[in-house]
Amino acid sequence: MRNYNLTEDVFVNPGNMGCPGCGATIAMNLALKALGEKTIVTIPACCWAVIAGPYPMTTLKVPILHTVFASAAVTASGIRAALEYQGDNETTVMAWAGDGGTFDIGIQSLSGAAERNDDIIFVCYDNEAYMNTGVQKSSSTPYGTNTTTSPGTGWKKTRKKKIMEIMAAHRIPYAATANIAYPQDLINKFEKAKSIKGTKFIHIYASCPTGWKIPSEISVKIARMATKCNFFPLYEVEDGIHYQLNHVGDQSVREYYKMQGRFKHLSDDDIDKIQNYIDSDFEVLLGRL
Amino acid sequence: MNEKVMEGSHAISEAVRLCNVGVVSGFPITPQTHIIEAIAEHCSDGTMKAKYINVESEHSAMAAIVGASSAGTRAFTATSSHGLALMHELLHWAAGARLPIVMGEVNRALGPGWNIWTDQTDSLSQRDTGWIQLYCEDGQEALDTVIFGFRLAELVNLPVMVIIDAFLVSHTYEAVSVPTQDEVNEFLPAFNPRIKLDLENPQALNQMASPQYYMEMRKSMQLAMETVEDIYDEVEDEFHDTWGRRYGSVEGINLDADVVFVTSGTATTTCRLAIKDLTDKGESVGMLKIKMFRPFPAKGIQNALKNAGKVAVVDRNFSFGAGGIFAQEVKSSLCNLKDAPVVFNFIAGLGGRDITTDTFFEMYEKVNANDIPQTESEWIGINEQELK
Structure with a gap:
């Protein structure tokens, strides 16, 4: 049994x-506690390309292969294939991408790997914008958000892409949402x-906290409120079909926003509209159970 | 060793099968597709043990084998034209990661207009990515180059592009002498990667590099490039000892002649016929084939061309606003030579237009008619009425 005491392992x-x-750093810490030392991580361009440390240092105690923005999933597929060729079916290969590297530029490669059902774990740590480049809008950015490329009254008027539904549509064996504020569940x-x-x-x-413009000490609290x-x-x-x-x-959602x-x-009317979106999305989810 | 009649594409696939490659990724594009189809077949019927990945783009094809090579297996893919262009980002990544990947590349024109026929501009556009580029004249040379390409790549830790002409090599059936598995095993030892993802010694590969380190990383690539020509010669020596064939980074015929053509790819084969014909008629004409374009064998070329009367570089490619790409490089390698020969540049055969012996006779006459070139690059066989 791995020790899940947050300060150990x-x-x-x-x-x-x-x-x-940083929620993304908490997320990696928890993920690796579960996966253990027999894990290879591949990271495309994203916050974690920086968090993982510049040459000649490294943040992780497992091997990392940094790869290009669009290619997290298929780089993991390549690592997996090489390990299998060498007779290693034990090591976990994890692609670790931000929302840009998952929802936007990375989606082609992710869809390819999912369709092939390559034996990898693909993780999207979702901070809902291109945070590493300074908070630009992504297709994961929710309705109503100001970013540096959806500034002022140009706040985002379209909704967050439902990436889980896209992944479920691939009929992959397992897809899950998780939240840094629910560590045991994660x-x-x-x-x-x-x-x-x-x-x-x-x-x-x-x-x-940097991109959402919240105090750093409420990072986990905000994440919990989202759920x-x-x-x-x-x-x-x-x-792809059995929901739990x-x-x-x-x-x-008012307080969260x-x-x-x-x-x-956002005005109260805007938030009312968002509440309706969220209620109807949740209804859809309940309908799938 | 046995002789088989096979397509140039399949000569590459056969070489990959013999090289004990661990992971192959593939995405179809004419005229490359036959290479990966044959490999998929070898993997499917068990004559090849590699893991074959059907990827969703050429960008992913290269990313997959960057992953595979980093995890310690010999890796291969093949592409052409738009596929190579889409891969561009990963070409830099593979070379910068110092991975000994070998890739088959079939020279095909880039659109628009859509054109599937041969043209070297696709691979030459990738000249600054850090890949070794080796151009081949026929199926035998392609098969051989893949085999010693892996050897070379693994000795210098740089990726190798093995390049053939669309259709003229890729889809042309020729007799190819196929080495035995034992012979190849002896020539190409089991892959012993210098760079590898290792659970016992966890490191980060290809991570952020600040200005304090980046320049040394790039200089190290150049230092490796500078060793390529010598190591290539050594590898070819060994290859020759086993199989009796050798190509050289350049190959010269009658280099002291009044006119020396410089060629690459299948234009070389045609040039061989043309200069034989001209020589039989008493003309003083020679030829220099350039096989290795990166690293550019400048010293060898300088040495080969120093006694030529005039040099005529034939380019099946073009850099807009500049000229033929081989010509630019040849000129730059001659520019510090005392009494360097004048260099004529002819653009011929773009987008698969035929280059025949008559094309060479026409160029030969043009070179003889002028002491110095009248234009930077002269386009051969242009229909003026089609120019807009």
């Missing part, structure tokens, strides 16, 4: 380049993913 070295309160999901052969997709909600208001429900999908909900939220600088321009 740590595969992420201290002194890394994550911002204070760890359970990685352990499950590790035990399943084929393509596994884990979508982690990873708050970003409690059903903005980011926790659920699993097996074989892990948490039912019962709070309104009001606490973040990226939404501060």
Whole structure:
């Protein structure tokens, strides 16, 4: 049994380049606690390309192959194929990408790997914008967000892409959402993913104090609120069709939106509209159970 | 060793099969597709143990084998034209990661207009990516170059592109002498990667490099490039000892002649016929074939051309606003030579237009008619009425 005490069995070295309160760094720490030392990680361009450390240092205690922005999934596929050729079916290969490297530039490669059902875990740590380049809008950015490329009254008027539905449509054996504010649930999901052969997709909600314009000390609290208001429900999908909900939220989205600088321009009417979106999305999810 | 009649594409596939490659990725594009089809067949019927990955783009084809090579297996893919262009980012990545990947590349024109026929501009556009580039004249040379290409790549830790002409090599059936597996095993030892993802010794590969380190990384690539010509010669010596064939980074015929053509790819084969014909008629004409384009064998070329009367570089490629790409490189390698010969540049055969012996006779006459070139590059066989 791995020790899940947060301060033990740590595969992420201290002194890394994550911002204070970085949800993505918490996410990696938890993921590797579950996966253990027999893991190879590939990282495309994203915050983690920086957090992982510049040459000649490294943040992780497992091997990392840095790769190009569009290619996290297929780089993992290549590593997996090479390990299999060498008779290694034990080592876990994990692609670790941000929302840009998953929802946008990385989606072709991700879809290819999922269709082939390559034996990898693909993780999207979702901070809902291109944070590493300074908070630009991605297709994961939610309705109503100000970013540096959707500034002022040009705040994002379209909705966050439903990446889980896209992945479920590939009928991969396992897809799950997870949240840094629910560490045991997250760890359970990685352990499950590790035990399943084929393509596994884990979508982690990873708050970003810098980009979301929140104090770093409420990073985890905000992430928890996202699940409690059903903005980011926790659920699993097996074989693309068997849904299981892990948490039912019962709070309104208002407070979640009001606490973040990226939404501060929104009117009460805007937030009402968002509440409707979230309610109807949650209904759709409940309908799939 | 036995002789088989096979396509140039299949000569490459056969070489890959013999090289004990661990991972192959493939995405179809005419005229490359036959290479990966044959490999997929070898993997499917068990005559090849490699893991074959059907990827969703050429960008992914190269990313997959960057992953595979980094994880310690010999890796191969093949592409052409638009596929190579789409791969561009990963070509830099593979070379910068110092991975000994070998890739088959079939020279094909880039659109628009869509054109599937031969033209070298696709591979020459990748000249600054850090790949060794080896151009081949026929199927035998392609098969041989893949085999010693892996050897070379693994000795210098740089990727190797083995390049053939669309259709003229890729789809042309010729007799090819195929080495035995035992012979290849002896020539090409089991892959012993210098760079590898290792659970026992976890490191980060290809990570962020600040200005403090980046320049040394690039200089190290250049230092490796500078060893390529000598190591290539040594590898070819060994290859010759086993199989009796050798190509050289350049090959010269009658280099002291009044006119020396410089060629690459299948234009070389035609040139051989043309200069034989001209020589039989008493003309003083020679030929220099350039096989290795990166690293550019400048010293060898300088040495080969120093006694030529005039040099005529035939380019089946073009750099807009500059000229033929081989000509630019040849000129630059001659520019510090005392009494360097004048260099004429002819653009011929773009987008698969035929280069025949008559094309060479026409160029020969043009060179003889002028002491110095009248234009930077002269396009051969242009229909003026089609120019807009």
